[in-house]
Amino acid sequence: xxxxxxxxxxxxxxxxxxxxxxxxxxxxxxxxxxxxxxxxxxxxxxxxxxxxxxxxxxxxxxxxxxxxxxxxxxxxxxxxxxxxxxxxxxxxxxxxxxxxxxxxxxxxxxxxxxxxxxxxxxxxxxxxxxxxxxxxxxxxxxxxxxxxxxxxxxxxxxxxxxxxxxxxxxxxxxxxxxxxxxxxxxxxxxxxxxxxxxxxxxxxxxxxxxxxxxxxxxxxxxxxxxxxxxxxxxxxxxxxxxxxxxxxxxxxxxxxxxxxxxxxxxxxxxxxxxxxxxxxxxxxxxxxxxxxxxxxxxxxxxxxxxxxxxxxxxxxxxxx
Numbered sequence: 001x002x003x004x005x006x007x008x009x010x011x012x013x014x015x016x017x018x019x020x021x022x023x024x025x026x027x028x029x030x031x032x033x034x035x036x037x038x039x040x041x042x043x044x045x046x047x048x049x050x051x052x053x054x055x056x057x058x059x060x061x062x063x064x065x066x067x068x069x070x071x072x073x074x075x076x077x078x079x080x081x082x083x084x085x086x087x088x089x090x091x092x093x094x095x096x097x098x099x100x101x102x103x104x105x106x107x108x109x110x111x112x113x114x115x116x117x118x119x120x121x122x123x124x125x126x127x128x129x130x131x132x133x134x135x136x137x138x139x140x141x142x143x144x145x146x147x148x149x150x151x152x153x154x155x156x157x158x159x160x161x162x163x164x165x166x167x168x169x170x171x172x173x174x175x176x177x178x179x180x181x182x183x184x185x186x187x188x189x190x191x192x193x194x195x196x197x198x199x200x201x202x203x204x205x206x207x208x209x210x211x212x213x214x215x216x217x218x219x220x221x222x223x224x225x226x227x228x229x230x231x232x233x234x235x236x237x238x239x240x241x242x243x244x245x246x247x248x249x250x251x252x253x254x255x256x257x258x259x260x261x262x263x264x265x266x267x268x269x270x271x272x273x274x275x276x277x278x279x280x281x282x283x284x285x286x287x288x289x290x291x292x293x294x295x296x297x298x299x300x301x302x303x304x305x306x307x308x309x310x311x312x313x314x315x316x317x318x319x320x
Contacts, residue, residue: 008051012059015043019063020070023079027071038191040079041087045196048091049205056091060084074125082118086111086189090196094207104193104210112185119181131177135170142166179250214269218262220306226255256299263302264288269311 022043025036048056060080067076089110093103122130146163150156173180197209210216232248235241264285271281288294305311 008055011051012047012055013062015047016059016063016066018043019059020066023063023067023071023076026079027075037079037083038188039195040083041090041188041192042195042199044084044087045091045094045192046199046203048088049095049200049207050203052095053088053092056088060088074121078118078121081121082114083111083188085114086185086192090189090192094196094200094205097206097208100208100210103208104189107193108185108189111189112182115181115185131180132174135174135177138173139166139170175246175249176253178246179253182250182254213265214272216262216265217309218258218302218306222255222258222262223303223306225251226259226303229255255303256296259299259301259303259306260295261302262305263298263300266302266305266310267298 019040022036022040026033026040029036044056044059047059064076064080067079086107089107090103093106098106119130122128142163146159149159193210197207200207229248229252232244233252236243236245236248267284267288268281271284276284288298301310
């Protein structure tokens with residue numbers, strides 16, 4: 001029986017067409033478009049793994065030109081800059097059989113550089129900070145809501161209190177904009193990595209996935225970052241050093257987020273040791289995430305786990 005094998009050119013054209021379709025969904029559909037944007041780099045990833053970086057770059061260029069004709073040139077360039085680097089780096093890492101940590105780290109850095117390049121493109125064209133534009137649009141939306149409530153006769157004192165809380169929240173959000181960009185880079189990297197490993201395995205490719213969640217261990221760097229961030233927040237706040245305060249509060253949130261991931265991994269390890277049912281595990285995780293106090297407690301536990309490795313101590317005690 002004659003076996004027909006798809007050529008790199010045909011597969012490149014097919015996957016490039018998929019990126020164009022995903023881009024159009026990302027632009028024209030409000031909710032589904034967010035999902036389409038997160039998985040935009042997936043076809044590029046697959047193409048790089050199967051046929052090499054040259055075919056991946058060619059597909060990015062072809063899809064970018066097609067999107068420029070079908071959507072809008074600047075929008076096309078923004079999407080290529082924001083999402084293509086992560087897909088290319090993930091493809092290179094999987095193709096060369098790097099370790100999972102190296103693949104993920106390289107792709108995350110590439111994604112972050114791409115997001116910054118896309119934001120720089122908007123700033124170069126409009127001479128307006130795109131992050132500030134987002135804050136202004138949120139503020140405008142809230143102002144319209146407050147005006148509607150005022151016309152309905154809602155108590156003025158309550159509206160003034162709500163308005164002040166909104167302004168405080170927007171001020172904090174403005175300080176945390178670097179963290180928002182960081183999370184943007186992290187989100188599509190996580191989605192592309194997880195889906196990419198599943199798709200590649202279905203296609204018969206050998207790729208290394210992430211270790212089980214209960215075995216995740218982040219470097220103790222985040223614990224020291226947390227400590228330095230607290231000092232920076234104190235110095236920046238008491239001495240009115242705005243740049244130091246902003247850097248420190250973003251570093252503090254990064255450290256807390258890393259501690260939460262490690263703390264949840266530790267929690268999952270303990271629940272698995274005691275053989276809790278899946279429903280019970282999910283319920284406990286949901287309770288932790290939805291409770292502010294428990295979230296902070298688990299995050300702090302995770303930060304100290306980076307240094308003391310409670311799982312190793314727990315396992316050693318269980319063997320005695």
